[in-house]
Amino acid sequence: MCSDMAEVAVGHPIDWPNVDIQLRGHTSWVTSAACSTDGMRVVSGSYDYTVRVWDAERGMQFGSPLQGHSCRVTSISFSPEGTRIVSGSIDCTVRVWYAEKGMQISIPLQGHTEAVTSVAFSPDGTRIVSGSADCTVRVLDAKKGVQIGIPLQGHTSLVVSVAFSSDEHHALCDPHLVLCETFIKKSHMNYSARLCAGEWVRGPKAELLFWVPCTLRKPFYSVYSTLVVPKGACIELDLSKMTHEAQWHKCFNGSLSSDMSLK
Numbered sequence: 001m002c003s004d005m006a007e008v009a010v011g012h013p014i015d016w017p018n019v020d021i022q023l024r025g026h027t028s029w030v031t032s033a034a035c036s037t038d039g040m041r042v043v044s045g046s047y048d049y050t051v052r053v054w055d056a057e058r059g060m061q062f063g064s065p066l067q068g069h070s071c072r073v074t075s076i077s078f079s080p081e082g083t084r085i086v087s088g089s090i091d092c093t094v095r096v097w098y099a100e101k102g103m104q105i106s107i108p109l110q111g112h113t114e115a116v117t118s119v120a121f122s123p124d125g126t127r128i129v130s131g132s133a134d135c136t137v138r139v140l141d142a143k144k145g146v147q148i149g150i151p152l153q154g155h156t157s158l159v160v161s162v163a164f165s166s167d168e169h170h171a172l173c174d175p176h177l178v179l180c181e182t183f184i185k186k187s188h189m190n191y192s193a194r195l196c197a198g199e200w201v202r203g204p205k206a207e208l209l210f211w212v213p214c215t216l217r218k219p220f221y222s223v224y225s226t227l228v229v230p231k232g233a234c235i236e237l238d239l240s241k242m243t244h245e246a247q248w249h250k251c252f253n254g255s256l257s258s259d260m261s262l263k
Contacts, residue, residue: 021059025052032075036082041099043085045073051087053099063102068095075118079125084142086128088116094130096142106145111138114158122164131159 028047035042035056042054050065051073071091078085084105085097093108094116114133121128121142128140136151137159201209 021056023052023054023059023061025061025065026050028072031073034077036078036099037080038082041078041082043076043078043099045076045087047072049073049089051076051085051097053085053102062100066097066102066104068104068108069093071115074116077120079121079142080123081125084121084125086119086121086142088119088130090115092116092132094119094128094140096128096145109140109145109147111140111147111151112136117158117160118162120163127164129162129164131162133158135159137162 023042023044026044026046026048030044030046032045033042040056041062042056043051044054045051049069049072050067051069052065053062054060055062066085066087069087069089069091071089073087073089075088076085078099083099085099087095087097089095092112092115093110094112095108096105097103098105109128109130112130112132112134116130116132118131119128126142127148128142130138130140132138135155135157136153137155138151139148140146141148200211
């Protein structure tokens with residue numbers, strides 16, 4: 001949000017967005033905002049170095065701003081149960097706060113050597129994942145405030161977004177296993193198909209799957225997006241029943257005419 005206020009809005013594709021409440025208080029740009037799971041509170045982070053918690057119905061700020069970061073706040077998130085807030089900042093730290101008390105829990109979580117760009121809680125609230133301009137992803141113990149395992153490396157540029165999957169089949173139950181070849185083989189991990197240059201969608205091994213006309217490519221959104229608002233605003237592909245290569249024959253569900261046969 002390129003503004004010093006957060007907005008709470010409701011709507012659907014026809015009249016999106018209908019601004020319901022404007023939350024004013026930040027003295028610089030708001031960079032990140034999130035709602036608690038019960039929808040009663042909103043948390044916002046800003047270039048003014050602060051995190052603020054708001055009443056989503058009344059638009060009132062709860063208590064004083066959460067202060068501690070020494071530089072701009074870039075990302076924030078509520079824990080699943082709504083009692084904690086995690087924030088990331090250009091000061092290279094991740095901080096966890098009590099949502100109601102407005103107090104920081106333990107010391108800042110350190111390790112990144114460049115700005116923290118994105119943070120998120122795991123579905124059970126026991127872990128925090130953070131991405132950074134140092135090209136790494138780190139998994140942290142939310143209670144102990146320590147890093148779990150080694151940094152997850154591989155990116156060649158800054159990490160812009162991180163998230164946990166709610167499906168145990170699509171996420172590592174233990175970040176130590178990310179480099180374990182045996183685990184990868186047992187779990188039958190598959191990498192997502194990607195829309196690449198030339199409008200071709202490529203599979204896990206860079207094989208060509210199908211071509212997308214250039215007129216339809218622009219509305220596509222990343223396969224890593226967790227939510228698109230409003231629903232139906234972008235083109236979506238359902239690849240759940242797609243077959244290719246040796247399984248091509250499964251696409252056919254009709255019958256051949258009497259003068260046709262497979263060679």
